[in-house]
Amino acid sequence: MAQQIKVPVVGESITEVTIANWLKKDGDVVKMDEVIAELESDKATFELTAPQAGILKIKKQQGAVVPVGEVICELADGGQATPNSKPEVKSNSIVSTPTAQPMKSTDGIKEMKVPTVGESITEVTISTWLKKDGDFVKLDEVIAEVESDKATFELPAEANGILRIIATEKTTLPIGGLICKIEITEGAPASTAPVASAPTIAPVSSDKSYAAGHPSPTAAKILDEKGIPANQVQGSGVGGRITQADATNATPAKETKPAASTTPPAIASGGSRNKRNEKMTSLRKTIARRLVAVKNETAMLTTFNEVDMRPVMDLRSKYKDKFKEKYGVGLGFMSFFTKAVCAALNEFPAVNASINGDEIIYHDYCDISIAVSTPRGLVVPVIRNAEALTMNQIEAEIARLATRGRDGKLSIDEMSGGTFTITNGGVFGSMLSTPIINAPQSAILGMHNIVERPIALKGEVVIRPIMYLALSYDHRIVDGRESVSFLVKVKEMLEDPGRLILGV
């Protein structure tokens, strides 16, 4: 009699699970309470244990999404007779024990879990595996790149041994989630392939090989046209390869296949009508969640003003060559704005404060976050103690942080703890916008493009380079008087940079 094993109820709101990994193969003998598979829900990963001993018959393949209560495998009787977990090897008389064991197994398995990487980080995404399943890895060798919403970091192997990947690329795991296992061995593999000399007994198709998930040339073309990444398709070919039929039958993760793409493309225009489904990166997901949270949880509003940029521009063009020569960095507008903001923050400390429960935290320093657009999205590195820095120090620090941002190298430290943010939508041509506060901060200054506008000056119409400024602030702790005065202060200092020096 075979016992059917169903997806257990694992939590209130969980209706389906994904089979993350079969730890036992079809036909394996399993012992009672032995972990046979890892299941994954949108909330957590958990282990499936065998309720009795028996021979495993897999019903749902790795990667399959199975509703709670549905059968995922069966356990047939017969397991009890062979307590050894590898009976098929013993019972086969042709197989002699391999004489030279190329690697010595020191019967340990190291489970590698997502480490705690930073205060506010709750989950990470495996961005790239640098080693393949079955590869031999050395202690401290970098085996994967992992991405959080703040930074990308490298994952070093925690032991010498054979890598068994649990979380495939693009999987998102909570802190403490199981990433991979390392079957600990002593020394490196010998020169001959370790398994090649023993005839294969297990059915080949259930064996995950290095080529699992590799699409045939036609399959690759079909998948690309459907916009389905190969790692979302279960290959039925030898060693898990993706065959043409697998690709033809594959459907995108969420059924949103547009009808249009099945009709032949319009020939005259040759324009594509494809849609693509792409998983959001961790960074994107976090940005999305945060922005909505800020809108919901603060009393945010925006005040505007305008600056005549002529004085700053004149000063800059007069000294920019000398500045560059002396300090090796260009003199941009950011240093002026940063300086002006620091002076204004000093005068209106609420703008530089944040709410923590029932308390208000005032900062006696100005850590200015600068929004930088990178290929991966917006990042906000911090200039520490900007109030104490000289103009050239500020410019140098911005240049350094921007480069690190573009290269994806910013550390979490470099991006946390700012007390106020400056964002410049002007670089993309924005005339006016209402920026969203970078929580838990209380205010953000939006810079915009500089446009020549006619203005009235002493009763005459003159043309001046004007920039609109916007200050979004949390009305819970910043009053209207403070926010407006803050912005006026910034404006006045920029229109008369001498005040920056004199502190008036």
Added chain:
Amino acid sequence: MQYNVIVIGSGPGGYVAAIRCAQLGFKTAIIEKYSTLGGTCLNVGCIPSKALLDSSEHFHNAAHTFKEHGIDIPMPKVNLTQMIKRKSEVVKQTCDGIVFLMKKNKIDVHTGVGSFVDKNTINVKSADGKETTLTTEKVIIATGSKPTPLPFAPFDKKRIISSTEALELKEVPKHFIVVGGGVIGMELGSVFARIGSKVSVVEFLDSLIPTMDGTMGKELLKSAKKLGMDFYLGHKVTALENKGKEVLLKAEDKSGKVLELKGDYCLVSIGRKPYTDGLGLEKVGIELNRGQVPVDNHLKTKVDTIYAIGDVVRGAMLAHKAEEEGTLVAEQFAGQKPHINYLLIPGVVYTWPEVASVGYTEEQLKADGKSYKVGSFPYKALGRARASMDLDGLVKILADKNTDEILGIHIIGARAADMIASGVTAMEFRASAEDVSRMSHAHPTYMEAVKEACLAATANRPIHM
């Protein structure tokens, strides 16, 4: 006349692109400046060179191996005029075949030099000076390549010649000098060596066919020497002059020692350069990069509607590479997303024994620091090779040390050119050496050497060694 696609150049890149465009329903035209279609490959490249290689190999066998096979004939004589005539007929039939294919697919053929007026307008100027203007939505540049001369010795096409003239010689050279031991030099050099010329190859590098796996160059050198060819490797040619009845070549080795060779013809086969003369690229703002038309991964130039393929873009100068690119561009126009795995474009040298390769060379694996294992198997141990007396050669398989995945297949030996296709198949599907060794290979065939080399690579257990 309004087209969806205009292809400029009718070589294997251009004509294949045109056919695929037509199959996909685009109104297509092809422009070719010569009166025959087919480009370098059909007219003065792959096809004529193979015709002469086969004829000369037959002669060589008649003269040298028939006796051993038990066929007694009087000493055969070369009739070069007939050889060239047969070659020309082969070329003509093949080129006519392209004309037929153009008709069948309703592709308009415009004869003349195509040049851009703007990105949607192409001017065609025929040999008699007549000009036609065509308009189009998309353009595929497939203008191919031309032989590179030595900087100090331009082709005079009489004694200092390129491959084009070598395929039209009127007499068997007494001493045929070849500058450049690459594919074209080795192929044409062996043609004349087989029909009785003394052949000397002068090569700047220390090995032949230097882009291929080192073992291949070494083995090719051995077999070419058996054919009587002379080699001067590591020699830099410093002067080359047509002295009227003969050419005089001077070269230096690394120590500065001077070599002087006199011969009646000198083939300069040091490479080919992309050809864009008269194409008017400046009209559409495309600038060349080291002679090549720069393209992105989709073979698109900096102009959104203009694509380029084949010898005129980066990558190996091979007919089948140009063909794959032609197909890729056409299918992209229809919104499809085909792939080309450039690593798996095979390279072939049609000498005898032939050389054929796919994947990484051992030198590349070493340079990349990959851990790999090597399995090789000699033709000598094959029943098939003994039966046909084609004993020179070997198969070399490179496989990943950990996974056993095949990383490179290198064959020198009889029929290697045809055998390499199964290597491409294996690698496209990422087969392991053991996978291939577990597939049945007909006996007796040359392919058994591949199976045996795979056994050698997977766990050093060939059966017949």
